[in-house]
Amino acid sequence: MTNKTFVLTCLTPLLIFSLAFLAFPLVRLFLSSVEGDSGWAVYLDIIRKPRYLNTLVLTVLVSLATTFAALAVSTTAGMFLSRNKFRGRNILLSILTLPLAFPGVVIGFLIILLGGRQGLINQITPGHVVFAYSVIGLFLGYLYFSIPRVLLTVMAAAEKLDPALEEAARTLGANPLRVVIDVILPGLMPSLIASGAIAFATAMGAFGTAFTLATNIDVIPMVIYTEFTLSANIAMAAALSIVLGVVTWILLLIARSLSGTTVAAGG
Amino acid sequence: MTLNLTNTAKTYGDGTKALLPTSLNVDTGEIVSLLGPSGCGKTTLLRIIAGLETPDLGGKIWFDSDDVTDLPVERRQVGMVFQSYALFPNMSVRANIGYGLKMQKLPKSDIEARVSEVLEMCQLNDYSQRAVTALSGGQRQRVALARAIAPRPRLLLLDEPLSALDAALRETLRDELAILLRKFNITAIFVTHDQNEAMAIADRVAVMSEGEIVQSGTPEELYRNPNSTFVAGFVGSAMHLAGKINGSKLTLVGGELLLPSDGTGCEAFVRAENIQINKNGPLSGFVDAVTFLGTHYRVGVSGVVSETITSIFSGTKVPKLGEKVRLSVEPQSILLLPSKAQK
Numbered sequence: 001m002t003n004k005t006f007v008l009t010c011l012t013p014l015l016i017f018s019l020a021f022l023a024f025p026l027v028r029l030f031l032s033s034v035e036g037d038s039g040w041a042v043y044l045d046i047i048r049k050p051r052y053l054n055t056l057v058l059t060v061l062v063s064l065a066t067t068f069a070a071l072a073v074s075t076t077a078g079m080f081l082s083r084n085k086f087r088g089r090n091i092l093l094s095i096l097t098l099p100l101a102f103p104g105v106v107i108g109f110l111i112i113l114l115g116g117r118q119g120l121i122n123q124i125t126p127g128h129v130v131f132a133y134s135v136i137g138l139f140l141g142y143l144y145f146s147i148p149r150v151l152l153t154v155m156a157a158a159e160k161l162d163p164a165l166e167e168a169a170r171t172l173g174a175n176p177l178r179v180v181i182d183v184i185l186p187g188l189m190p191s192l193i194a195s196g197a198i199a200f201a202t203a204m205g206a207f208g209t210a211f212t213l214a215t216n217i218d219v220i221p222m223v224i225y226t227e228f229t230l231s232a233n234i235a236m237a238a239a240l241s242i243v244l245g246v247v248t249w250i251l252l253l254i255a256r257s258l259s260g261t262t263v264a265a266g267g
Numbered sequence: 268m269t270l271n272l273t274n275t276a277k278t279y280g281d282g283t284k285a286l287l288p289t290s291l292n293v294d295t296g297e298i299v300s301l302l303g304p305s306g307c308g309k310t311t312l313l314r315i316i317a318g319l320e321t322p323d324l325g326g327k328i329w330f331d332s333d334d335v336t337d338l339p340v341e342r343r344q345v346g347m348v349f350q351s352y353a354l355f356p357n358m359s360v361r362a363n364i365g366y367g368l369k370m371q372k373l374p375k376s377d378i379e380a381r382v383s384e385v386l387e388m389c390q391l392n393d394y395s396q397r398a399v400t401a402l403s404g405g406q407r408q409r410v411a412l413a414r415a416i417a418p419r420p421r422l423l424l425l426d427e428p429l430s431a432l433d434a435a436l437r438e439t440l441r442d443e444l445a446i447l448l449r450k451f452n453i454t455a456i457f458v459t460h461d462q463n464e465a466m467a468i469a470d471r472v473a474v475m476s477e478g479e480i481v482q483s484g485t486p487e488e489l490y491r492n493p494n495s496t497f498v499a500g501f502v503g504s505a506m507h508l509a510g511k512i513n514g515s516k517l518t519l520v521g522g523e524l525l526l527p528s529d530g531t532g533c534e535a536f537v538r539a540e541n542i543q544i545n546k547n548g549p550l551s552g553f554v555d556a557v558t559f560l561g562t563h564y565r566v567g568v569s570g571v572v573s574e575t576i577t578s579i580f581s582g583t584k585v586p587k588l589g590e591k592v593r594l595s596v597e598p599q600s601i602l603l604l605p606s607k608a609q610k
Contacts (some may be wrong), residue, residue: 164353171347172367186357
């Protein structure tokens with residue numbers, strides 16, 4: 001057996017798996033989207049009908065906001081946690097990464113406990129403060145489960161930063177803000193992009209949290225669910241799935257190519 | 268610029284005393300080396316001068332007549348070359364060198380002009396557009412130096428600038444660095460654990476041990492008149508002649524030697540180049556190592572003192588292993604130093 005055939009043999013299980021569970025269902029999904037009554041026009045419907053288009057735009061915006069907020073929060077927290085050793089650090093760290101263990105429904109539930117009609121904030125504030133069922137609630141829920149994903153990656157990268165680089169910048173007259181811009185962020189950039197991509201993709205596809213919270217608003221995974229189970233509009237559900245996948249993929253591609261220059265130079 | 272440091276000490280949180288109260292003066296344009304084994308506090312002292320560490324209360328650091336003790340590092344106007352060079356990997360050679368000037372918010376044309384001037388001075392013209400990751404060790408070292416001096420710092424600090432290089436390159440770059448530092452005409456302090464480096468580059472060497480400066484002087488002074496057994500051993504690797512001193516007579520296992528003066532309460536040291544293989548010598552021992560070093564041999568002789576002592580032999584008829592040899596030492600070349608117990 002030559003080396004090449006050996007490698008191919010080893011790859012066979014992956015090939016079968018990819019075909020059976022990835023390529024085939026995707027093709028089938030795509031075919032179902034155009035097999036409906038309206039044929040290819042189903043994709044035009046997504047753009048033409050405000051209900052679908054607005055939901056798509058909202059989903060993307062909430063996911064982007066979640067991604068950037070998670071990056072901002074986790075980068076500062078991650079830098080602090082990797083630079084400072086103090087009593088209780090490990091406990092704090094395990095609390096921060098706890099959301100990884102929760103399904104989306106639990107996170108939605110936590111947001112309702114905080115900002116719902118019977119929620120903590122509504123009880124302790126005089127006015128009628130309920131935000132759990134709005135975009136804010138959704139954003140907070142997504143943020144909650146995005147933070148640990150970004151935090152762990154940032155911390156691993158922060159520990160690898162060379163402290164001499166920061167000292168060099170400071171001896172050259174850089175104030176702390178410039179050090180962050182010129183040294184720390186470029187050093188963290190590859191891991192920020194990787195973890196940001198994960199946070200974004202997770203937020204785009206999040207269902208459990210949205211299902212629990214989204215009474216007044218719709219996100220794409222919710223619309224797909226309603227089209228599929230309630231309206232039995234399989235073509236539209238499939239088309240929306242395809243669009244969701246394509247939009248996520250394109251945005252991740254853009255992020256990667258935009259950062260490509262920085263990452264390459266960051267070597 | 269003159270640097271003046273008084274009563275500067277550093278104690279870490281866990282009580283480790285990295286630096287005992289130290290004073291140091293460096294004159295304008297002087298190149299001073301802090302020499303010592305690892306853990307002697309030399310890097311701590313350098314980092315305190317840079318502002319990267321804060322000294323214990325009571326320490327004062329003056330740059331000319333400015334008290335910079337409480338000035339943060341970014342406003343001290345020091346140039347620093349790090350052991351790992353710490354070049355910014357996300358910037359080109361030019362951008363690295365121009366970084367300090369950019370922080371001073373100089374106009375772009377001024378920055379370009381100064382960067383070109385420094386590139387020229389450090390012979391880096393051919394590499395100016397390269398990524399720093401595509402440079403060799405020696406080139407990186409020069410970029411680090413160029414970056415440190417580009418903003419015209421008041422003081423240049425170098426932390427083991429040659430130790431990241433391999434041995435062959437280190438020697439060439441050592442001489443190059445000595446020439447460059449004089450060309451910059453800048454007050455400089457550089458830290459090293461290598462006595463050859465210190466002697467080749469510095470005008471004045473401050474030898475450090477266990478958190479304090481033991482002796483400071485020109486390389487010649489340190490070599491010829493060390494003030495302690497530590498300096499004698501560290502600079503020029505003097506060997507201890509452990510024996511019994513009686514007046515001006517030294518009795519060793521392998522024979523007797525005359526001392527230059529009364530050696531009561533002292534210990535005798537001698538350097539390898541002052542031990543001659545001489546068939547009429549008063550000491551006798553056996554050859555247990557011969558190393559050929561091109562210009563000379565190093566001959567290890569046992570049986571003279573409890574440890575093997577080394578002699579430099581520049582003839583061609585080198586003694587064989589195991590052979591019995593006689594050694595002589597001129598009394599003037601014996602260093603008499605106060606014994607450690609008394610210190």
